[in-house]
Amino acid sequence: MCLAIPGQIAELLPEAGGQLAMVDVVGVKRKVNIGLLEGDLAPGDWVLIHVGFAMSKVDEREAAEALAVLEMMGQAFDEELQAVAESDPA
């Protein structure tokens, strides 16, 4: 739950008043709420995602690092990714 998952913005979506983006999360495209970073994001940007919400904008280096931290979590990361895959925040 407290894990930060890195993702790269693929597309800003018009639905939900511009609060949603399609984000590439570890190779899977997911809808993510960007309401907490509104107006600050463009396709190609990297973000850290907590429970379906982009919480901070980061550079590619930081995104790679966040992923490495997650991989160290082992099973907890696998479970989180599974949960992300089943999530549909639309």
Add this chain to the structure above:
Amino acid sequence: MRFVDEYRDPDLARALSAQIAALTEPGRHYKVMEVCGGHTHAIYRYGVHDLLPDNIELVHGPGCPVCVIPMGRVDDGIAIAEQPGVILTCFGDMMRVPGGRGSFLEANARGADIRMVYSPLDALRIARENPDRQVVFSAIGFETTAPSTALTVLRAEQEGVENFSVMCSHVTIIPAIKAILDSPDLRLDAFIGPGHVSTVIGCRPYEFIAREHGKPVVCAGFEPLDVLQSVHMIMRQLAESRCEVENQYGRVVRWDGNPLALKALSQVFELRPFFEWRGLGSIPQSALRFTAGYARFDAEQRFELPGVQVADPKACQCGEVLKGVLKPWECKVFGTACTPETPIGTCMVSSEGACAAYYNYGQYSRQRLDLQVL
């Protein structure tokens, strides 16, 4: 992977380790609390503590949201879930937290409808898809997750989703740190500040720790070298008789936090007069509840709750572990009656809990420390 190696470079780690050792005063024992469970996990996964001199002790703090939920709160959730037509939703970490009447998982086995979700937005979707049911989200977490709940409630309001409500157990980190600073059990020298919480609240809220308590705080990232570098920054402050708030995690944490997240929080939530924390007891103004404008989304007003305080099992010493007074392996049931498969206490449930981190990675260091004690 590209980039990451430099955060795990053994030469850099050794160099930092030597610099830290050089900053310690011989004969002095240093206690540094890592507030956040994510740091605890990183420290034991990578053996960061093994790179520190023997007189620097890392003490685990209360920053594991699942760990601090008292048993009575789990029972309240179950009481809501057992009412007719209710779907209770929660993060996966909550499912196995033991309450006085068992866990959410066990309540499900008795016929309740409790579903794991990844995001509060999933709970809102379930509410939309089940207009004839009451859908309740059991919200837990520090300031890292609370803005997500706030935004979800704002969305529910915009869409007019009437069958959605939140049982809010969000807690705030600063009062917990205050409670620890005021506790007579523990003398700390400094704090490693939480990384993700600080992306929301920024670094400013920690300034009282330096100003009023004279202790350094360094907000840190989660790579092993981040933690080492933070300890180095702390030791340098102590060696130079400084106490300040410093930001090691400036790559992500801004000094003033995330203004949109803070705005959403203050719009939807206000501080509760009191909230009971497992192990730390009742702490004033340490948790969030709905503001009057959003009270109709408050599950505690929509449903009747037992609201009964339930004492922790006698054998369980999570409270002492959460305050940093006991090391996980010093708990009487650690690794025997209490394991990640059959947890008695919350610190063994969550992967961010100190006990689970020790259980998974700490055996070696435990032996080493045991030898030192002998």
